[in-house]
Amino acid sequence: MTGTPAIRVMVVDDHPMWRDGVARDLTEEGFDVVATADGVARAAQIAKAVQPQVVLMDMQLPDGTGAQATAGVLAVSPESRILVLSASEEREDVLEAVKAGATGYLVKSARRAELVDAVTATAAGKAVFTPGLAGLVLGEYRRIAREPDDETPVLTDRETEVLRYVAKGLSSKQIAARLQLSPRTVENHVGATLRKLHLRNRVELARYAIDRGLS
Incomplete structure (x- = not known):
């Protein structure tokens, strides 16, 4: 180190x-x-x-x-x-x-x-x-993935774009630099996505993205 x-x-x-x-x-x-x-x-x-x-x-x-x-x-x-x-x-x-x-x-x-x-x-x-x-x-995640979900929330293109970077482990500042946005705007998108998906934090958000091939 x-x-x-x-x-x-x-x-x-x-x-x-x-x-x-x-x-x-x-x-x-x-x-x-x-x-x-x-x-x-x-x-x-x-x-x-x-x-x-x-x-x-x-x-x-x-x-x-x-x-x-x-x-x-x-x-x-x-x-x-x-x-x-x-x-x-x-x-x-x-x-x-x-x-x-x-x-x-x-x-x-x-x-x-x-x-x-x-x-x-x-x-x-x-x-x-x-x-x-x-x-x-x-195995548990595969089981969950097979369960029907007719009420999948719809994310905007920008929210999906931010979600991909969250899945890669980038911070809000890093995502903001990539997308030419302010860190606060990125945080707003992250917050909106968390609410739509009923998730609690970035770890769950990243796992959601990875499970759906968004990383």
Whole structure:
């Protein structure tokens, strides 16, 4: 990571020894661990203040679930990417996390090198899953895609154009530069698209676009 800014990471887990151990490992590997949190409420509160690039999220928290914490974090820090790090490999946990906005799911038995690679890939916008879980998620999205949808919202040409760039991971400023618009106009298009599609954040918006081949 020499010569480039360290990836800002927040670790959310209610077990102090595990949480501190992960934070220490990532710090030793050159990441900037900007914060830790031990529950749903604290995760959102801290994420709003520090705006981490990657959040390592446990699924079992004392005041709720990792899915709830994921939604809460993304509501206040929409540019963050959530990588679940959990002991659970249950189908329901994996799908709930992804539906809430997580972009990856790693089990806690992963080796340190795997965790380092996963955090780096997540920061770059890639989906990272423990082997076996990716197929589960893909199968669920294929099932959803086969379901009839007679009320698909109609997007304008400009909204569709902006959506394509969102799917590529571009920021509002970058999209504005490409389309010769103001960042505020781009944000207005993003907001309108979110409302039309009944989605909550850019992560869900990007996934929607990718699922429909708009990327």
